[in-house]
Amino acid sequence: MQRFPVIQEEDCIACGACEEMCPEVFRVPESLGFAQVVNPGGGDEAVMEEVLEACPTHCIHWSDEG
Numbered sequence: 001m002q003r004f005p006v007i008q009e010e011d012c013i014a015c016g017a018c019e020e021m022c023p024e025v026f027r028v029p030e031s032l033g034f035a036q037v038v039n040p041g042g043g044d045e046a047v048m049e050e051v052l053e054a055c056p057t058h059c060i061h062w063s064d065e066g
């Protein structure tokens with residue numbers, strides 16, 4: 001089953017790492033102050049696993065729904 005990344009927005013510090021590592025899935029608009037998942041199914045799962053680990057506040061989680 002495919003998994004989709006979800007961001008716990010209140011814990012995101014808008015560091016930009018997720019967008020840098022996987023821009024096809026994540027965006028960090030300056031105006032918002034937190035990251036967004038713009039294309040939940042658009043990334044390689046192995047790369048996203050690295051993004052989840054790299055996120056400094058660990059605020060990206062897997063979900064069964066995109």
Ligand code: SF4
Nearest residue numbers: 012013015016018055
């Ligand atoms: S890596 Fe984590 S803390 Fe940084 S912008 Fe992405 S979701 Fe937010």
